Amino acid sequence: MSALPKHLEFAPPPPEGTGRSVGAALVVHALLIVALTAGIQWKQDNSLSVEAELWSAVPMAAAPKLVEVDAPPPPPAPKPEPAPKPVVKAPEPPAPNRDAEIALAKKRKVEEEKKLQDAVRAEERRKEELKKEVEKKAKAKLDEDKRKLEAKKEEERKDKERQEKEKEKERAEKERKEKEAKKQAEQKDSKASAEEAKKLEAIRKENMKRIAGLAGASGSENATGTAMKSSGPSDSYGGRIRARVKPNITFDPSSVSGNAAAEVEVRCAPDGTIVSRKLTKSSGNSAWDNAVLKAIDKTEILPRDTDGRVHSPLLLVFRPND
Template sequence: MSAKPAPHLEFAPPPPTGTGRGWAVAGVAHIALFLALGLATAWKTQPQSLQAEAELWSAVPQAAAPRLQAPTPPTPEPKPEPKPEPKPPKPSKPPQPAPEPEPDNKLRDAQIALEKKKLEDQKKKEAAERQRKALEKKKKETEEKEKKEKAAKEKAIKDKVEQEKAALEKKEMEKKKAAEKAEAEEKKRQQEQALKDKKDKEDAARADAMRQENLQRMQGMAGASGGPNATGTALKSSGPSASYAGRLVGRIKPNITFSGDVVGNPRAEVEVRVAPDGAIISRRIVQSSGNMAWDDAVLRAIDKTEILPKDTDGRVPPLIVLGFRPLD
């Protein structure tokens, strides 16, 4: 037995029409929306080279959305009895579209996890890059430090070699100077020895001449030429003649070169040793004039004269003292 339709009130608005069409449009729109969401997220769910598994849990429990069901067709209503047409009712509000379903929480969490993993990988990559740069910087600093240390060592070695070379050169120079000094001293010693030998030889010659003279005097004492009051033992007087000293001074004085000033007319006495042939052997000041410049001028003049003339008897005294005055 079928249910009776609800009685229609006289003043109630007529039932809304087009409800079935609205439910059909809403269902089609939901299906199209789900297809679009599936196509939009299909590229993110395809397999990639990076495989990852994640089990996602929602921080806050959420209830699942109700399953979408096809709308039930409306039951046909019995035709009402004809009645006077009422006033047209106010148009009703159009049906509101059903709210869009929320996207799948698991898909969203998976995307967040992938983004986090990418961010972590990026951070790891940046950390590795920073570490690599730090290692390269440290390696470069180490190489520069080793290079500087090597350069410093090479410089120290070079300086040491130069110092040793300079020390060796200095030592060689000192050795050379010492050898030159020793050679000069040896040469001087040899010269002094030669002079001494010459002097000894001349002294020996004079001594031999004196011995010969004494021998002759002893052998020929009868032929002595001294006066009656003579007390000598020689055949002839051995002293110089009275004018011989004046002759020697006259011979030496032209060689004196003196331009200084003297006070008074001081006398410089010089002892001169002479060889038998008249050659001057040595000379020395026995009494200074008090003016060293005049004394030196006299000595230089005697050295310049070199040989003294013989006396009237044909001999030269071996030792004679001569006096020189600048104003004579």
């Protein structure tokens, strides 16, 4: 393949069929000239010439006679101009090889298309990398926001647990103080009740001793009884006490098996007011024991015996199915 001239190296390839097109154009123009020439009619002008003389209607004077004057010298001959230098034409470039030009043009076109495709692919890769970078940053930001949210929730949970622990601690401290205060109050009340009971018992003994002495009781000076003579309660007294206490018992007998007895020691004032009660023997069922003790507390006053006396202390026995 022959090399193209330098000035045609980057020129676009000429279209095919140029020679045929130029030849056809020349033929068409020649035919057009022949047609125009054949249509013209060549004619000779044989018209007669006419001569006319003009006479002036106004008389005019003749001009003076021409005086001959010597002719001026001829001008100097011009210097001969130097002969022009022959123009040396550059050799015409050889006729280009059309096939080579077409092949080269196709090759360049393929290379340009390839470069264009490479540029498009590079741009697509750049856009894809930019998209991945944006997605990566967005994901990182999302993960960071999620981590911060989880950390905030964890901190709130810890704060909540800490507050609950503090509240629980305060509640426990308050309950402890209330229990201590209640215990102290109960101890105080128990101590006061015990002292009051002792005082009442002492007053009762003193009164009974004094009454017994006035009535001519038969006991010794150190006797602690209240009767004129030593004697126990009547046979019906126990039934009367049970009849007084039992309606105050709130308990379902069907909830226990057996008929175990709860024994309670009760101490009363001379007027029958219950001063104290104590469970001396459990039935084995704490619910039944508590129901009996609450019933005695609710009764408050025990009935007198047939002789008008109130015996103290008394040992009362209660069974669920009696």
